[in-house]
Amino acid sequence: MALAGGGIFQVIRYVKEVPIVGNSLVIRLTGIIFITILLLLTYSSVITAFSTLFFAEDNEFIFVSPFHPGGVILGKLIQTSFYASWMSLLVLFPFIVAMGYIYKFPIYSYGVFTLATIFFFLTVAAASMSGVTLLVRIFPARKMRDFLIVGLVIGGTLLYIFFRILNIEQVLRPGQQILAAGYLSLFALPKTPYLPSYWMTKLVASFFSPGAGWMMSFFMLFLFALVFSAVYYFIAIKYFYDGWEKVKSQERKRYLPKGSFPRNPVLAKDFRTFVRDTGQWTQALIILALIVIYIVNIYKMPLDVPYLHYLVAYLNIGMIGFVLSSVGLRFTFSSISLEGRCFWILLSSPLNLRKLFRLKFMENFVPMEILGLTLVLGSNYILKPPLALNIVSTLVVAFMGLTLSLMGASMGCIYPRFDAAAPTEIETSWGGVLYMLASFFYILFLLIAIAVWARADFLSIVRGYGPDKVFVFIPALVIIVLNVSVALISYKRGIRALEEIEFQV
Structure with a gap:
């Protein structure tokens, strides 16, 4: 204020x-x-x-x-x-x-x-x-x-x-x-x-x-x-x-196409829930509107200062990361808790809990990956950064979509809120706060690693010769190790937490 x-x-x-x-x-x-x-x-x-x-x-x-x-x-x-x-x-x-x-x-x-x-x-x-x-x-x-x-x-x-x-x-x-x-x-x-x-x-x-x-x-x-x-x-x-x-x-009826899309029962249930729940698909519509606004802001940004487009393209990676973490908080982190008091049906079904975790992860990972790649490709098309930064930013955003989705699904299993009356109670819970903090530090470490390479790459453009290989391989190694380790830890810890959930009807 x-x-x-x-x-x-x-x-x-x-x-x-x-x-x-x-x-x-x-x-x-x-x-x-x-x-x-x-x-x-x-x-x-x-x-x-x-x-x-x-x-x-x-x-x-x-x-x-x-x-x-x-x-x-x-x-x-x-x-x-x-x-x-x-x-x-x-x-x-x-x-x-x-x-x-x-x-x-x-x-x-x-x-x-x-x-x-x-x-x-x-x-x-x-x-x-x-x-x-x-x-x-x-x-x-x-x-x-x-x-x-x-x-x-x-x-x-x-x-x-x-x-x-x-x-x-x-x-x-x-x-x-x-x-x-x-x-x-x-x-x-x-x-x-x-x-x-x-x-x-x-x-x-x-x-x-x-x-x-x-x-x-x-x-x-x-x-x-x-x-x-x-x-x-x-x-x-x-x-x-x-x-x-x-x-x-009044009976509210939603008519879905005939057939078995999606074929998996859990995915079919979540798909029908998404279509019938006004709150969820209107929020998805708001996300689409924010994508348009984001791209328009990039397009209208004054980039008449030399090399400013390089700095904006670098900072754009962090902005997209925070957008993905916010979307992950609303959809991925909340996916298990939104089952509510009907979660006992999944526990009593013959469905393997590992498969349940993978399903919850995949149904949120694909939209998040599409969102992230749309933002980075659209903004890079407007900013026209050097080819190397264009490729690096696209790959990093792809990694972020995967890792943030796994983090959200994992922490949603570790800190479930089956008694929440609304999605906002899940997002503002202690687990939601921890997820946002973990996402913040993850994105921060990624930006630091990219900054080492970006500085060397920018100086090489100014000086006219390529950057030292050490400033290329070390940041690349750090980015790969960080994403792989966070993804594996999130995957294993999430499955373990899901198997240990004690649910009371």
């Missing part, structure tokens, strides 16, 4: 220094921020509302309890508002602090802004929940939520690429204030007093000068929250229970 605050502070101060129109541009920038937050908050509130209203596990208990329906409905509103908007606070809090410091806002303005922000969040949440409650009466809730999640991922990726193509980072260079003004003028916003973002912008602008000009904006935000909360209350009182009953009665 401190880094975000520092960045926002620099941007606001920079725009404020534009001659004549600086303050007007700051207000326009404020409007852009609030309309963007409004759009993102609406999407987040809609998706969150499905979970808090219709997919919550405590609904059955609530409906048979003596709680008053009105209290339950208002509690759902507060819960949804918090879950959907807490990320926005990470932007709004440093934003108002930076604005207050630069423009010397009065002390009371922070309290007024806090209350107004609560009204803003409640308005968006109430409007979104009203819409969701009505839509559930028409469309299947689960399919609609899945569609919205996919749309959010694709839309967010395209929006990010759009801003990267605009080269907005150029406006932050010294002496480019006029260019910054031109960019902001592209985003001229119409006056929309029927949106709460308009009154949030007016509220912040009223703090530029002392007085009670903020009261009108504050009252309008309060009125928005009151009206939309009342509308949501009456809609939910009438349709919430019927909508929940409809969701519970």
Whole structure:
């Protein structure tokens, strides 16, 4: 949050220094921020509302309890508002602090802004929940939520690429204030007093000068929250229970191609689980979006400094390693624990545990290897490093995919969490922390070994003759020994831990 605050502070101060129109541009920038937050908050509130209203596990208990329906409905509103908007606070809090410091806002303005922000969040949440409650009466809730999640991922990726193509980072260079003004003028916003973002912008602008000009904006935000909360209350009182009953009665069917793909029963089970579990395949979709964003960032990186592409290609190996370790934490490390309380079925089956370990490893290794090679080949195609570095980085990433997959499968067997209610509990467990630490040091040692060779190779390019053979063979030997030893230890230790698991139903 401190880094975000520092960045926002620099941007606001920079725009404020534009001659004549600086303050007007700051207000326009404020409007852009609030309309963007409004759009993102609406999407987040809609998706969150499905979970808090219709997919919550405590609904059955609530409906048979003596709680008053009105209290339950208002509690759902507060819960949804918090879950959907807490990320926005990470932007709004440093934003108002930076604005207050630069423009010397009065002390009371922070309290007024806090209350107004609560009204803003409640308005968006109430409007979104009203819409969701009505839509559930028409469309299947689960399919609609899945569609919205996919749309959010694709839309967010395209929006990010759009801003990267605009080269907005150029406006932050010294002496480019006029260019910054031109960019902001592209985003001229119409006056929309029927949106709460308009009154949030007016509220912040009223703090530029002392007085009670903020009261009108504050009252309008309060009125928005009151009206939309009342509308949501009456809609939910009438349709919430019927909508929940409809969701519970719907049978979710997934149709898979006929045949026996994949042929192994364990792989077939995991494949069906992946297809049916929205959380898993949406995360896979997010990973694909991150690949696109990663490649676009490499493409837009300024590489006009001589030999900078060599340094970036070297550091790119470490970045890909950390991406693979994060993916391994979510999928490979969690694969055994995600069996949950049904793991006893695998233990009681005639399936050999060594084969089970190899299956869990292979079903995660292949996607991780494809991911790593896609990133390294795509980035190397853009960076165009020397042939030697291109080959070395590709081979090292291939080794990392293998080793990190084995480490994840092994440590997942050593530190299982069969009682976890959600994948996040597995990832944040003690075993997950140890896996990330082990992955960090493994990648660090690899980078150190590669750095010895890369330095010699870079100097040979500058001087015009090949590097000393000792700086080629020793790092290569270290890389091979490190990967082989870590892979073998992980494989043996993982199988032993799997065989020693004591599972209680």
